Amino acid sequence: MNPLATHLSSLIKEFEEDNICKVNKDPLRLNYHIMAPVGWINDPNGLCEFKGKYHVFYQYSPSEPQGGLKYWAHCTTADFINWTQEEIALYPDSIYDCHGVYSGSALIDEDRMYLYYTGNVKHDGDYDYINSGREQNTLVISSEDGYNFSSKQIILRNSDYPENMSNHVRDPKVWREGDSYYMVLGARDKNSEGEVLLYNSKNKINWQYLNSIKTKEKLGYMWECPDIIKFEDKTIIMLSPQGLEAEGILYNNVYQTGYMFIEGDIKSEYSLSEFVEIDRGFDFYAPQSFKDSKGRRIMIGWMGLPDIPYKNPTTENGWQHALTMPRELKVINGKVHQVPLVEFEKLRSSVYQFDVNNDEAIQCNTRSFEAIIEFSEKIEHLKISLRKDVHLSYSEGTFTMSLGESGFGRDSRSVNIDSLQSVRIFSDESCLEVFLNNGEEVFTTRVYDDKEDTILTVNQCNAKATGKVYSLNKFSIK
Numbered sequence: 001m002n003p004l005a006t007h008l009s010s011l012i013k014e015f016e017e018d019n020i021c022k023v024n025k026d027p028l029r030l031n032y033h034i035m036a037p038v039g040w041i042n043d044p045n046g047l048c049e050f051k052g053k054y055h056v057f058y059q060y061s062p063s064e065p066q067g068g069l070k071y072w073a074h075c076t077t078a079d080f081i082n083w084t085q086e087e088i089a090l091y092p093d094s095i096y097d098c099h100g101v102y103s104g105s106a107l108i109d110e111d112r113m114y115l116y117y118t119g120n121v122k123h124d125g126d127y128d129y130i131n132s133g134r135e136q137n138t139l140v141i142s143s144e145d146g147y148n149f150s151s152k153q154i155i156l157r158n159s160d161y162p163e164n165m166s167n168h169v170r171d172p173k174v175w176r177e178g179d180s181y182y183m184v185l186g187a188r189d190k191n192s193e194g195e196v197l198l199y200n201s202k203n204k205i206n207w208q209y210l211n212s213i214k215t216k217e218k219l220g221y222m223w224e225c226p227d228i229i230k231f232e233d234k235t236i237i238m239l240s241p242q243g244l245e246a247e248g249i250l251y252n253n254v255y256q257t258g259y260m261f262i263e264g265d266i267k268s269e270y271s272l273s274e275f276v277e278i279d280r281g282f283d284f285y286a287p288q289s290f291k292d293s294k295g296r297r298i299m300i301g302w303m304g305l306p307d308i309p310y311k312n313p314t315t316e317n318g319w320q321h322a323l324t325m326p327r328e329l330k331v332i333n334g335k336v337h338q339v340p341l342v343e344f345e346k347l348r349s350s351v352y353q354f355d356v357n358n359d360e361a362i363q364c365n366t367r368s369f370e371a372i373i374e375f376s377e378k379i380e381h382l383k384i385s386l387r388k389d390v391h392l393s394y395s396e397g398t399f400t401m402s403l404g405e406s407g408f409g410r411d412s413r414s415v416n417i418d419s420l421q422s423v424r425i426f427s428d429e430s431c432l433e434v435f436l437n438n439g440e441e442v443f444t445t446r447v448y449d450d451k452e453d454t455i456l457t458v459n460q461c462n463a464k465a466t467g468k469v470y471s472l473n474k475f476s477i478k
């Protein structure tokens with residue numbers, strides 16, 4: 001570690017020690033989601049499986065619960081249930097990244113872990129445009145064991161990006177194909193159009209620009225956190241565009257995340273299908289995916305958004321935001337589905353089974369539960385109420401999540417879904433992830449209520465259905 005990193009590390013440890021009690025006393029702290037020990041968390045970074053462990057890095061701002069200077073925090077697990085909080089992996093300690101070690105990804109290659117990331121440097125002047133007021137450097141570090149890292153190497157700087165780029169080029173995602181390496185970077189061009197830059201390398205260090213990936217019609221002014229995801233016979237690009245206008249029930253959050261199918265070859269000729277939002281709730285952004293040794297494509301998102309239009313009550317207790325549950329991605333009938341990892345079944349404790357048709361008020365006795373409701377015949381309408389004042393309803397082919405006071409000013413989000421077969425709800429102390437039809441649609445949201453708000457009711461349901469509620473244990477993080 002260089003002397004600056006050593007100094008920052010001791011300051012952060014001291015700050016964490018002084019604040020962790022206050023943060024952990026907050027009843028809104030989550031039981032089975034990754035949170036920063038104290039302070040602020042945003043994007044998941046460097047997701048990978050390496051030498052028997054899953055590694056999750058994330059954007060961390062320890063002393064600023066409203067976000068500030070970014071570090072890469074690090075945690076590991078072998079089973080997604082028992083976690084270890086590791087030492088901070090990356091500090092903003094060089095001239096190439098002194099205003100934040102921004103998002104990036106992991107490449108596992110020839111028995112080493114490589115972490116590619118953006119080094120943010122701000123200068124006087126215009127952060128966005130010409131006359132460079134901002135450097136967005138691309139850097140790499142590597143590691144033999146996943147815990148100790150080599151020194152930083154800069155591989156791309158502003159002058160290496162295409163001439164028509166603004167100062168916003170970031171979030172490298174790197175992968176290998178045969179004996180070539182590829183990298184995508186999110187970008188905003190000088191006309192304020194979002195796009196992705198594709199680079200190629202033979203040695204992981206020297207990179208050549210190959211192509212731009214963009215839509216025929218403008219899709220926002222900036223594309224953050226791109227990810228190219230290959231399934232057996234389909235490829236998608238996942239990205240977080242900024243600057244989309246709301247259209248009816250679509251694009252209602254401040255920024256969006258979604259995907260497009262890619263036809264053809266991104267290196268030369270390709271076409272993109274329509275942009276589809278991957279999550280329909282209030283709090284989902286900047287996801288990243290990786291493939292594990294079981295062949296699963298696992299995605300984790302940031303359960304939060306930049307520039308949210310409300311004050312998250314947890315900030316007063318010294319922390320803000322979390323990561324979503326890890327979800328397995330699958331393409332089914334031309335749609336990307338997200339299924340919570342099967343490992344989470346290990347958190348289940350007591351179960352209560354019920355018959356949906358009797359309008360029973362089910363006392364979950366905890367805010368940390370999983371509820372599964374399955375319909376055995378065609379359903380026309382449905383209403384589920386839970387927590388303090390969250391309502392999930394289905395009618396005329398539209399599923400809606402409405403938040404009352406516990407939404408802190410966020411009202412409702414909807415999606416059209418033809419045939420509703422199941423609703424699976426993961427509830428944690430201050431969040432909900434609702435999966436429809438085995439992950440065909442998902443709503444992720446934070447919700448702020450009291451420990452006593454644990455009643456679930458299912459009513460206005462015209463069909464035969466069965467329900468189960470499991471209490472969920474806390475996962476361990478040491």
Ligand code: FRU
Binds near residue numbers: 042070171285286
């Ligand atoms: C997305 C993002 C990234 C950037 C990072 C900085 O939330 O803005 O584009 O690298 O956060 O924390």
